[in-house]
Amino acid sequence: MNHRRDGILRGEGLRRLSPPPARLKAGPVVVIECVESIPCNPCVQACPKGAIIIEGDINNTPTVDYDKCNGCGLCISACPGLAIFVVDASRSDGVGVVVLPYEYAPLPEKGEIVSALNREGEAVCDALVVRVINTKALDRTPLVSIEVPVEHVMAVRHFRRRGDRS
């Protein structure tokens, strides 16, 4: 089904924006879920490595130079669409990390167990909150890092705190 029908990216559209499998295994890397031509480019300026490229017109979608990206995550809170994530599938213990923008209050605490959600808002697995950053530079778009089983790093895009309503 087309993402314009219900707002969910799937299939080919999703595959096209995934980093190559080898790059996923090599360390943290950005995933930009921005598939439409909208006039927008803050992500390009946010990247200190020059890894995000929008060619020509600012209406074009960004592409990532995966060799340059080191998964620093500085672009995540710069994206007005909250469409940028960093995933790390490089560890050998079967645990992966997803770093996501989280503009809700209250923020979770480090060490908290939350319910990890996919693009449809369905619970996928439990997740452990390992890092919460909310500095002034992030301008009220805090970053939360959660640990999930590595096979879920490309599925998990949000989480729900245990006490919150579903």
Next chain:
Amino acid sequence: MKDDVIICRCEDVSYGEIVEAIDSGLTTLEELKRVLRTGMGPCQGRTCSRLIARIITERIGGEVADMKPLLDRPPTMPVEIGILAGASDED
């Protein structure tokens, strides 16, 4: 649509009343306003004019684009008469 759906909130005019008036030969916003008071209340037709224009085209055909809009007259907001007559608090 059900007849009792309220289209003009200010003057409490329903879909049924508007359809009846259109079927009786009133086919412009201005005519309907004079008879039903639609668009004559304090909101000046801001809420209902578009809906009524649609209903007219549904009943008699034509395009909303070709419909003559209501004549806009000042004031754009409800005001107490006294203020415009020059009376203010200090008077």
Next chain:
Amino acid sequence: MRLTQHPILEFDRGREIEFEFDGRKLLGFEGESIAAALHANGIRVFRESIKRKRPRGFFCAIGRCSSCLMTVDGIPNIMTCVTPLKEDMKVETQRGKGAILLTESFSPGSRPTEARRGAKDVATVSLAIVGAGPAGLSAAAYAGRMGVETIVIDENDVPGGQLIKQTHMFFGSREHYAQIRGIDIGDELIANLSGLPVKLMLGTTVLGLYPDRTLSLLANRRHIELRADAVILATGASENMLAFENCDLPGVYGAGAVQTLMNVHGVVPGKRVLMVGAGNIGLIVAYQLLQAGVDVAAVIDAAPEVGGYHVHAAKIRRAGVPILTSHTVQRVTGPDRVESAEICRVDDHWQPVPGSERTLSVDTVCLAVGLTPNCELAFQMGCRETYVAELGGPVAAHDPDLETSISGVFIAGDASGIEEASTAMIEGRLAGLAAAELLCREVDREELKRLRSEATSSLKTLRAGPFGATAREGKRKMFKVGS
């Protein structure tokens, strides 16, 4: 219910005070709107409609629809959504019509031109700008920097127009204030005015505009006349209504109204909301409801596809909110306020599919079904009207410099066609520059030319993508008919 925590906003509430509602003592905050204070106390029914005695609450929350009229301190027909709360105010449910209001015209039956104005205070200015939203403030900055003495008039007590309730970051590139939240862009636009010959006149409503470019203003219950050599109308847009069974029931609110209540006053509209409209506004307000801790039952749209950006849709989908395209709302029910909503699927001809009805238990239905440009002032004055569906319907004809059919009268921003804040700002610039060219004899032509071509190319870029197609087509039609 009042918001106590919010991820983006901090609410700077005034002094807590007592007021009276139908004889009951309630608490509210000084300066918030009466409607917000009532809502915070769980009161949604404000009046009884004039003939059928149906319960009514607010709808637009910006003083446009007159749904919220109540009797305040003995005076009927007070617009409670824009009237600030004061200590010991006596607010009463209004029954019937209340006293006579002047709404039809200054002297019934006459053309506006002949109307008696009779203000005591008369002022003059070179350029008058109506509306202190992104379009008006940008127009002022550009006219001001070319040396034009300017007054910007807005009915609100704070400048910024729609921006003051937009907590999300804007798109675009740096020159369009991308990555900055709407609420913060207004501050930057105001800062741009410092040192310029620009004055802001807030809390002032423009009631009328006459062919000799005289504006009739209402400020603090005083009637003022302002004569201007040129006028820029940057009055924004009003929300469209949707008709369905019981659509006038309290709890059916415009999306902008919900945003105002939530993001300006820190009061949530209800516990569970159905959002009607999956354009950017519906999607963004749904997200903002989630941020305020309100449950969103679904976002529905009669169109077969989501109208807004995928990134806005994705934010609410991953939070578990269903987006149901090809769906519409058929009725809401409840004794005196919304308690449930019935939705159904629609077929390719927009007709309800029998048997597909579903009832959602919601206390609020939020309508985000489009906007109509606010062109009344232009039309009153006699500017030529056109109808361009792509721009939002009836709009004052204008040329690429945003000048209407009447020389020296410009229209910019949402008032000249529904788009976005980014394009509104640039249209404002162009209108400001065109006004400066008209008004100043010794204007720096080179600078003017440079600024104009910069703005024109910026506008072109913003409208270049698929989401700009509607506006692009609308403006093309507009400029073809010319002014």
